[in-house]
Amino acid sequence: MKYIYFTICLLLVGLLTSCTEETTAGISRVTDFPIITINGDKTQFVNVSDSFVDEGAVSKEGEDEIETITEISKGEYFGEAMSSKTPDKYVISYSAINKDGFKGNNFRTVWFYDDVNLNTSIEGIYLSDVQRAPSFTPSPAYDDLKYVIIRKTGDKTYSISHSIGGYYSIGRGYGDDYAAKGGTITINDLAANNFTLGGAKIPGWGLDIEISEFLVDAANNTITYTGSGSFGNGTFKVQLKKVEF
16 A cells, blocks of 8 residues: 655745745655555464464565564453463454554454363353343343353363453443453352352452352353442343354
8 A cells, every 4th residue: 555745844044034035845755554464364263272373464565575573462351371272362463664664553363262061161252241230121232242251260160251241341342451350150069050259340440340140051051140340230130152163
């Protein structure tokens, strides 16, 4: 993609005198902004038991290939390196700089997941529907939110990425600081829906969230629960539907 940019210099000499001289010079150049083409899919789902090899990207300045710089984020919700294969959302960024110093970017999102039957474990990637008090009226803006992750952290313990189903972070687009991270679930008896539940926090506001009424329906691949905070209309009914790969 070509762009023309202009530099105009104006030199004004002899202000407030009877003789004024004015000199102008115009310079224009054409620059090819870096175009970065990602190899393979921009969004990928990888089972933690499988290997993942980044297919990379190709950067061009006009017809010429230039260097691509690749950076991999830590997991967005649990903060570990991609090499840990922790279920999470990871972003691979590709950038390049042309000869005039202009930068281009492109991004790949990689979701690592652990796909286990809900009869034995609750870990996985889920679509989320969430309704807020007082009416708990369904709204398309808060249906099929992508994605809530539940990952295993111990023998019977799990951590959930969005303790109010992504209402603020995904539905309203506020971002990671409003995901209500840190919620924990300990399985006492999965078949009997007996759990010990630990609270979470919305870092962006410093608000605490408590999880309750956590129920697993293995036959329908769903989980329902309530997330509650001590603020106005701060109760959220969450329905999770496990994504099948």
